[in-house]
Every structure is written in structure tokens, then in C-alpha cells.
Amino acid sequence: MIASNYKDMLQEKSVIRELFGYALNRAKEIGYENVFDYSLGNPSVEPPEEFTQTLLRLLQETDPMILHGYSPTLGIPSVLEKVARSLRDRFLLPYKAEHIFMTTGAAGAIAHAVRAVCTPGEEVITFAPFFPEYRPYITLSGAVLKVVPPDLSAFQIRFDLFEEMITEKTAAVLINTPNNPTGVVYSEDTLKKLAAILTKRSKEYGHPIYLISDEPYREIVFQGVTAPYVSSYYKNSIVCYSFSKSLSLPGERIGYIAVNPACEQGETIIQMCGQISRGIGHNCPPSIIQLAVAETIMLTSDLSVYERNKNILYHELISLGFSCVEPGGTFYIFPKALEEDANSFSLKAKKYDLCLVPGDSFGCPGYFRMAYCIDTEKVNRSLTALRSFAKEEYNR
Amino acid sequence: MIASNYKDMLQEKSVIRELFGYALNRAKEIGYENVFDYSLGNPSVEPPEEFTQTLLRLLQETDPMILHGYSPTLGIPSVLEKVARSLRDRFLLPYKAEHIFMTTGAAGAIAHAVRAVCTPGEEVITFAPFFPEYRPYITLSGAVLKVVPPDLSAFQIRFDLFEEMITEKTAAVLINTPNNPTGVVYSEDTLKKLAAILTKRSKEYGHPIYLISDEPYREIVFQGVTAPYVSSYYKNSIVCYSFSKSLSLPGERIGYIAVNPACEQGETIIQMCGQISRGIGHNCPPSIIQLAVAETIMLTSDLSVYERNKNILYHELISLGFSCVEPGGTFYIFPKALEEDANSFSLKAKKYDLCLVPGDSFGCPGYFRMAYCIDTEKVNRSLTALRSFAKEEYNR
Numbered sequence: 036m037i038a039s040n041y042k043d044m045l046q047e048k049s050v051i052r053e054l055f056g057y058a059l060n061r062a063k064e065i066g067y068e069n070v071f072d073y074s075l076g077n078p079s080v081e082p083p084e085e086f087t088q089t090l091l092r093l094l095q096e097t098d099p100m101i102l103h104g105y106s107p108t109l110g111i112p113s114v115l116e117k118v119a120r121s122l123r124d125r126f127l128l129p130y131k132a133e134h135i136f137m138t139t140g141a142a143g144a145i146a147h148a149v150r151a152v153c154t155p156g157e158e159v160i161t162f163a164p165f166f167p168e169y170r171p172y173i174t175l176s177g178a179v180l181k182v183v184p185p186d187l188s189a190f191q192i193r194f195d196l197f198e199e200m201i202t203e204k205t206a207a208v209l210i211n212t213p214n215n216p217t218g219v220v221y222s223e224d225t226l227k228k229l230a231a232i233l234t235k236r237s238k239e240y241g242h243p244i245y246l247i248s249d250e251p252y253r254e255i256v257f258q259g260v261t262a263p264y265v266s267s268y269y270k271n272s273i274v275c276y277s278f279s280k281s282l283s284l285p286g287e288r289i290g291y292i293a294v295n296p297a298c299e300q301g302e303t304i305i306q307m308c309g310q311i312s313r314g315i316g317h318n319c320p321p322s323i324i325q326l327a328v329a330e331t332i333m334l335t336s337d338l339s340v341y342e343r344n345k346n347i348l349y350h351e352l353i354s355l356g357f358s359c360v361e362p363g364g365t366f367y368i369f370p371k372a373l374e375e376d377a378n379s380f381s382l383k384a385k386k387y388d389l390c391l392v393p394g395d396s397f398g399c400p401g402y403f404r405m406a407y408c409i410d411t412e413k414v415n416r417s418l419t420a421l422r423s424f425a426k427e428e429y430n431r
Numbered sequence: 432m433i434a435s436n437y438k439d440m441l442q443e444k445s446v447i448r449e450l451f452g453y454a455l456n457r458a459k460e461i462g463y464e465n466v467f468d469y470s471l472g473n474p475s476v477e478p479p480e481e482f483t484q485t486l487l488r489l490l491q492e493t494d495p496m497i498l499h500g501y502s503p504t505l506g507i508p509s510v511l512e513k514v515a516r517s518l519r520d521r522f523l524l525p526y527k528a529e530h531i532f533m534t535t536g537a538a539g540a541i542a543h544a545v546r547a548v549c550t551p552g553e554e555v556i557t558f559a560p561f562f563p564e565y566r567p568y569i570t571l572s573g574a575v576l577k578v579v580p581p582d583l584s585a586f587q588i589r590f591d592l593f594e595e596m597i598t599e600k601t602a603a604v605l606i607n608t609p610n611n612p613t614g615v616v617y618s619e620d621t622l623k624k625l626a627a628i629l630t631k632r633s634k635e636y637g638h639p640i641y642l643i644s645d646e647p648y649r650e651i652v653f654q655g656v657t658a659p660y661v662s663s664y665y666k667n668s669i670v671c672y673s674f675s676k677s678l679s680l681p682g683e684r685i686g687y688i689a690v691n692p693a694c695e696q697g698e699t700i701i702q703m704c705g706q707i708s709r710g711i712g713h714n715c716p717p718s719i720i721q722l723a724v725a726e727t728i729m730l731t732s733d734l735s736v737y738e739r740n741k742n743i744l745y746h747e748l749i750s751l752g753f754s755c756v757e758p759g760g761t762f763y764i765f766p767k768a769l770e771e772d773a774n775s776f777s778l779k780a781k782k783y784d785l786c787l788v789p790g791d792s793f794g795c796p797g798y799f800r801m802a803y804c805i806d807t808e809k810v811n812r813s814l815t816a817l818r819s820f821a822k823e824e825y826n827r
Contacts, residue, residue: 142712316538
């Protein structure tokens with residue numbers, strides 16, 4: 036029988052995708068340059084030239100039988116070695132190849148991590164606002180997603196509410212810092228408190244509560260901000276990384292899982308990932324992409340545009356009287372809408388050719404997300420539209 | 432909690448992988464050229480030069496933002512169009528882009544197809560001998576695998592036993608022709624009988640029984656053999672294809688699902704695949720690999736070596752008195768062992784540096800598989816070992 040859970044998903048509408056579709060259609064009418072599309076989190080800068088050169092070199096110099104041959108179930112050993120070394124050098128934890136598993140981006144990493152450390156019916160806690168795709172990654176694994184309401188003052192963690200929600204059924208906690216959609220970086224204080232609670236509760240319940248750390252924006256951190264490395268604060272942590280943003284390769288679907296070298300059953304979790312991958316017929320990301328990112332792992336695209344755009348937008352939003360936490364990284368900002376219903380707010384914004392995503396699907400109604408991974412020139416031009424919108428609709 | 436189903440899988444030993452590991456170690460002792468490793472089904476011919484040239488051209492001529500950008504959930508439209516056209520032209524069924532979903536090889540395709548058309552607890556029937564990886568693809572989706580005992584005379588289908596095993600709970604039937612491990616191609620007569628039974632039972636139970644057709648060896652068919660196109664015989668059929676063998680790209684993990692244009696809810700199944708992929712964080716194969724195979728879809732590697740090897744081995748096996756069905760395609764042959772216990776047989780073969788895989792894990796004890804995707808020169812040299820083995824151990 037046709038599986039109704041997947042079929043029913045076809046009825047769900049992604050607000051982000053819908054807005055993106057609207058922007059594409061509107062661009063046909065008035066020209067792409069006149070639509071201020073802040074809907075999609077798609078990198079707007081080129082991959083480093085070295086990435087292209089690496090692929091060309093691999094194709095020209097490697098025996099194609101080896102280049103395109105089967106990758107071992109747990110990944111290409113030299114690739115795992117390079118990923119481990121890069122983490123070891125940067126974060127001073129003793130990572131080895133056996134702590135790494137290559138995945139299809141952070142998405143694949145989270146989907147694998149959840150399947151490894153949760154049994155069906157167990158709970159994964161995350162914090163609003165959160166990336167809406169967490170829901171399918173978690174619920175389709177058979178686990179249950181629990182969402183802690185947002186800390187609206189700073190987008191850190193409402194620990195009082197969090198403590199009420201942890202139970203014996205909590206198998207994992209999923210965090211994302213720097214954060215989509217807020218752009219906020221968790222402070223050292225937040226991570227220390229989080230770790231202390233997880234350690235205490237793990238002991239109380241007699242099983243580890245794993246901390247799954249979604250880190251696709253790790254490299255996009257703004258001046259004056261320090262992004263603490265999550266795994267330094269809690270031993271039972273599992274990093275889910277993606278090269279989509281750091282190397283601007285979202286379509287190549289490449290990232291990794293890195294279990295903390297001190298993680299309970301960490302090496303077993305990595306080996307289990309090989310079995311999970313086998314069960315979904317995936318069997319490792321493509322060899323050539325694994326090899327290419329391993330060669331360029333210390334590089335990033337020129338990410339400076341995101342900080343430039345953030346500065347322009349943040350100051351304009353503040354001067355228009357928006358309530359807004361300043362992002363410390365990513366290419367998102369998450370201000371409070373100028374009316375209670377962010378959907379109605381977003382609808383009105385369309386009249387000004389501004390595509391703003393209402394915060395409801397991120398678990399945070401009344402707010403909206405702007406993905407400012409667009410040209411700075413366009414950000415500047417969007418300010419006139421933003422001002423007219425705020426003035427004409429809300430008297431700002 | 433650590434998920435025990437995946438953890439327990441780590442205890443299972445893959446006989447194929449173990450033999451392959453043995454061959455690698457033995458090669459260190461006596462030299463690679465002296466180990467007759469028939470264990471792994473890894474292509475032994477280079478990808479077509481045009482594949483490499485296509486990748487180089489894509490890298491040199493395409494805007495990297497587009498080349499490495501997000502692929503739409505259902506695949507890159509131009510890629511789907513090219514796959515559909517190639518199927519339309521070759522098999523004369525009216526395939527369109529909306530009947531195609533790009534996957535990580537046939538493995539990913541089967542894992543998606545099973546999740547789309549089976550609900551947990553429902554049954555998928557396959558026929559022994561069968562590719563052992565079918566078990567994780569199916570059982571980890573929540574469905575139940577049922578295996579029809581083998582037709583030892585011709586490795587077609589024991590329809591009497593099959594008819595007894597179909598029930599109301601049968602959601603899908605999974606076939607593989609040309610077949611791993613037997614090399615046998617299902618005849619037109621087999622496919623017609625199969626289709627008639629499925630049509631009758633679907634009607635009786637009031638729901639379609641889908642036919643999932645695993646076709647990674649579609650292009651490896653030997654002289655004088657015709658491999659009928661499965662989907663021409665049954666409308667509710669789903670092709671699972673891989674480029675691993677046709678283009679010798681097993682490490683690049685690329686293939687597709689093609690639903691029969693007449694398939695009940697076929698287009699819905701394709702759209703559901705997008706959701707299944709989303710749930711495992713996969714979101715389409717890498718863009719650059721999708722684009723490259725679409726450009727070279729009408730090509731294959733030079734596959735002639737497999738037929739040469741088959742001819743040599745088949746004749747030698749027959750002349751040594753092995754009971755053996757002649758393969759019509761693939762790079763496998765599946766003779767009867769010279770003693771009842773194929774594991775003991777395989778163990779003795781190791782003394783002659785012959786790596787032969789016992790048939791037990793394929794659901795067919797007493798037989799063994801040889802994967803002759805190795806150099807013809809080595810096949811020829813292996814004959815001496817094969818003769819000594821048969822003579823010294825079994826007096827042949």
C-alpha cells in the first residue's frame with residue numbers, strides 16, 4: 036500500500052518554498068533585480084577557485100577506476116583522516132578517523148545521528164526558533180520532536196522550560212549555533228549550563244543524553260563574536276557539519292558527523308552510521324566529492340558579504356524601530372514583525388516586493404526571517420522598499 | 432538510547448566482505464596477481480573517456496554557483512528529461528520527467544521504492560538466490576522480506592511456491608534481471624506469467640501489488656540473449672537503475688527510479704520519493720554527478736570483457752563436471768558446489784587461492800558465486816588453480 040505518512044507530506048506547504056516560488060514568478064513580471072527575495076538560505080558567493088582546481092586535478096591525474104570506485108562503508112580512509120586532523124588542529128580535541136563519518140550535508144548527518152542514538156518513541160528536544168526540516172529528520176526516524184519555547188530576549192535558551200521538558204525518554208538534544216533562523220551564537224555561558232543539565236540528567240536517568248550539534252554555519256561568524264566549539268563543553272556530543280555554506284556547495288550534498296573522542300560508544304555510533312547508510316541504500320557520499328572537500332577543508336568561500344549585509348540590514352531595522360537581536364553569524368536575521376500575525380505582515384510586505392518568511396514554521400510566531408545571502412547592492416536597494424513598507428503599513 | 436537494531440547489525444559478518452578482506456591480505460603475502468579473487472562485484476573496466484571529459488567540461492564551462500547549487504527536491508529538470516527520453520527511445524513507453532527520480536544507485540532506488548509502496552508490517556516477496564543487501568533495504572523500512580525458494584533447474588521462478596506466498600499483505604515483489612548472483616536473464620515467458628499472477632492477485636485483494644525491478648545489470652547482456660524490458664509486461668512496475676555497472680561508477684552513487692508511465696499513483700510515488708529523501712536528509716544526489724550521467728546516458732563502458740570471462744569460466748566449469756546454468760548477462764556465475772556444504776567448499780578453495788562466495792547468504796545453500804569482473808588474463812591463469820582444486824579435493 037502507498038505509505039500514507041510520505042503521501043500526506045505532499046499536502047504540507049513549505050512557506051519558504053512558496054515565497055521563493057512567488058519571488059521567481061514576480062521576477063518574470065518586474066525583473067529579477069526588482070524582487071527583494073530574502074526567502075531562501077542559498078549561498079550567494081562562489082566556491083573557492085581551489086575547489087574547482089582540485090576537482091580538475093583529481094579528474095586529470097587519478098586512475099578513474101580508483102577515483103570512481105566504491106568507497107569503503109565508513110568512508111575513504113584518507114578523507115576521514117583529513118577531516119579528523121582539521122578538527123584536531125582547530126579545536127584541540129583528539130579526533131581520529133574512527134570518529135568521523137561522511138554524510139550528505141548536515142541534513143544527512145542529523146538524520147543518521149538521530150537514528151543512531153534514539154529508538155522509536157524516544158524524544159529529541161530542540162529549541163525554538165528552529166530549522167523546520169528538523170521535524171522530518173526526527174519524526175521519520177520514529178523519534179518524537181519536543182520544542183522548548185523561545186527565549187525572545189536573546190535567542191539563547193529558556194533553561195527553566197528546558198528542565199521541565201527533559202524526561203527519562205529524552206535520548207538527545209539538538210542545537211544549532213550559529214543559528215538558523217536567528218543568526219545568534221550560543222554563548223559560553225549557555226553551553227556550560229546546557230552541559231551541566233545534560234550531565235546531571237544523564238546520571239539521574241542512567242543513560243547518556245546525546246547532544247547533537249548542527250553546525251553548517253560554523254565558519255560564518257562576525258567580527259567581535261566568538262563561537263565556542265560545542266563539543267568542548269560536553270563529552271557526549273555529536274557534530275553535524277556541512278560544506279554547503281563554508282564552500283558554497285549546497286547541491287553537492289557533502290558534510291560529516293564527528294563524534295566527540297570522549298563520547299560514550301562514540302566509535303560504535305560511527306560504525307552504526309555505516310549500517311544506517313546501508314539501510315537507506317546510500318553507502319557513503321560520492322567518492323570524488325569526498326576527495327575534493329578533504330583537499331580544501333581548510334578553505335572557505337569569501338564569506339565577508341554576509342557580514343556586510345548584516346550590518347546594513349540590522350542598522351536599518353533598528354532605526355525603523357524593529358525589535359531585533361543582532362546576529363553573531365550565519366546569513367539570517369530574525370526580527371519581530373510589526374504586527375502580531377507575521378503571516379499577515381509577510382503578505383503585506385509582498386506589495387513592496389519584499390519576500391520575508393513568517394516565523395511560524397520555525398516555532399516562533401510573530402517574528403520573521405530574512406536570509407540575506409544576496410548581493411549587497413540589492414540589500415541596499417531593498418532599504419527603500421523596507422522603509423516604505425514600514426511607513427505606509429505601520430506608520431514607522 | 433543507542434538503537435539496538437543498527438548496533439546488532441555490526442555483529443553480522445558479510446561473507447563477501449570477509450572473503451574480499453582475506454584476498455587483500457593474501458595478496459600481501461603472495462602478490463596480487465596470484466590471488467584469484469572472485470568475491471566482489473566491482474566493475475573492472477574504466478568509465479568511458481566521455482564521462483571524464485563531460486565532468487571536465489562542466490567544471491570549466493559552467494558557472495560554479497549553478498553547477499554546485501541546490502538541486503530541486505525532485506531532481507534537476509534537464510536531467511530528468513534526459514533520463515525519460517533515453518527510456519522512451521529505447522523501450523517505447525511514454526516516460527516523462529515526472530516519472531523519474533534520481534537516486535544513489537539502485538540501492539537508494541530500492542530503499543526509496545520500498546518506503547513509498549509499503550507500510551510497516553507489509554510484505555515484499557523476492558526470489559532466491561537474491562542479493563543479500565535486499566534484506567537491510569527492506570527490513571529497515573519496516574516491511575517484511577519473504578523469499579521464494581529457488582528454481583534450481585534454470586533460476587527462473589518457482590511459480591507454484593510464489594503463488595502460495597502471495598497474500599493480502601503483499602505490497603511489492605522485487606526482482607533482479609539480469610540476476611545477481613546467477614547471471615540469468617528472466618525470459619519473456621517468466622515475465623508474462625509473473626505479470627498475470629500479479630494482475631490477478633492485485634484485483635483479488637483490491638490494491639496494486641507493485642513490481643520493483645532492480646536493473647543495475649541491464650546493459651550487460653551476452654550475445655544471443657535478449658533481456659526483455661520488465662516494465663513492458665506489467666503496468667505497476669518501478670525500475671531501479673544504477674550507473675555503477677554501465678558506466679563503471681560504483682563510488683559515485685548514482686542511479687534512478689523510473690515508474691511505469693501507466694503505474695497506479697506513479698507520479699505520486701515519484702513525489703513521495705522527494706519526501707523520503709528529505710526525511711533521510713539526502714535531498715537528491717550531487718548536482719555535478721546528476722548532470723554528468725545525464726550527458727553520457729547513451730554510453731557504456733566497454734563491457735565486452737565480462738562476456739569473454741563468462742565464456743572461459745562457463746566452459747571450464749562444465750568440463751570439470753560442475754552443474755551450472757549459463758549466465759545470459761551480468762558478471763556473475765552461480766554453479767553448484769562439489770559438496771553439499773558450500774562453506775566447506777569455499778574454505779577448501781582458499782588453499783588454491785580461489786575466492787569463491789558460498790551461496791548461503793544469497794538464500795541458496797550448496798551453490799557458490801564467482802564475480803568474474805577481473806582481467807581475462809587472470810581468469811585464464813585461475814583455470815589451473817580451479818582444475819587442481821576440483822581434482823585434488825573432489826577427484827574431478
